[in-house]
Amino acid sequence: DTGVSQNPRHKITKRGQNVTFRCDPISEHNRLYWYRQTLGQGPEFLTYFQNEAQLEKSRLLSDRFSAERPKGSFSTLEIQRTEQGDSAMYLCASSIPPEATSSYEQYFGPGTRLTVT
Amino acid sequence: AQSVTQLDSHVSVSEGTPVLLRCNYSSSYSPSLFWYVQHPNKGLQLLLKYTSAATLVKGINGFEAEFKKSETSFHLTKPSAHMSDAAEYFCVVSITGGGNKLTFGTGTQLKVEL
Numbered sequence: 001d002t003g004v005s006q007n008p009r010h011k012i013t014k015r016g017q018n019v020t021f022r023c024d025p026i027s028e029h030n031r032l033y034w035y036r037q038t039l040g041q042g043p044e045f046l047t048y049f050q051n052e053a054q055l056e057k058s059r060l061l062s063d064r065f066s067a068e069r070p071k072g073s074f075s076t077l078e079i080q081r082t083e084q085g086d087s088a089m090y091l092c093a094s095s096i097p098p099e100a101t102s103s104y105e106q107y108f109g110p111g112t113r114l115t116v117t
Numbered sequence: 118a119q120s121v122t123q124l125d126s127h128v129s130v131s132e133g134t135p136v137l138l139r140c141n142y143s144s145s146y147s148p149s150l151f152w153y154v155q156h157p158n159k160g161l162q163l164l165l166k167y168t169s170a171a172t173l174v175k176g177i178n179g180f181e182a183e184f185k186k187s188e189t190s191f192h193l194t195k196p197s198a199h200m201s202d203a204a205e206y207f208c209v210v211s212i213t214g215g216g217n218k219l220t221f222g223t224g225t226q227l228k229v230e231l
Contacts, residue, residue: 004160033218042207042221043161056216091161095217104149104168104217108161 002026004109006092012115013082020078021112025094032075033106034067035091036060043091049075050097082116089113119144121208123222131230136180136195138225140208143189150191151209151219152182161207167191178202203229 035043051072093106165176
């Protein structure tokens with residue numbers, strides 16, 4: 001299966017520690033998105049890349065969050081000095097650019113569940 | 118700005134009866150609209166999408182949705198519920214050219230009873 005993959009699937013960390021998540025998109029997709037989903041809510045947009053360029057960041061993405069996609073393939077999301085409020089499911093999605101299709105659908109990975117104790 | 122409102126947080130139906138999950142959207146531009154499903158401990162899966170073609174959209178597993186611009190609605194329906202349909206359903210809007218980032222509703226939990 002060549003879908004979107006995310007690692008790790010679960011992460012438990014202590015408040016104040018740094019964590020890093022990885023996302024591997026579908027290989028021909030040059031757009032990559034990060035979302036955050038808290039309990040009982042729909043996912044919320046955090047940031048997205050087209051190839052290696054980070055084109056937009058949500059106001060939800062505080063200075064403690066940084067995302068990279070250095071070679072336009074996989075992406076990492078790092079959270080520094082984690083807080084209990086960072087506990088959530090972090091979802092990655094990828095898509096083909098709009099010029100190539102009329103559909104714009106995004107394909108999601110299984111997510112990384114972060115618990116900050 | 119764009120937003121979606123899912124009118125019911127929980128819907129319960131009997132197996133074999135119709136399903137209706139309601140969604141209203143708000144958008145300054147012509148939107149693309151989607152329904153995604155999330156089964157427990159599984160990733161989000163696209164059910165169907167509307168992108169300014171036919172207003173009645175057919176998706177996977179017998180689901181369909183109708184785009185009604187006059188009512189700003191995009192309700193999801195299925196003629197006959199199956200136990201395997203029990204999941205969380207999200208109505209989603211995106212704007213072409215706005216990075217195509219998705220704006221999700223708060224979700225509707227569908228319960229299917231015998």
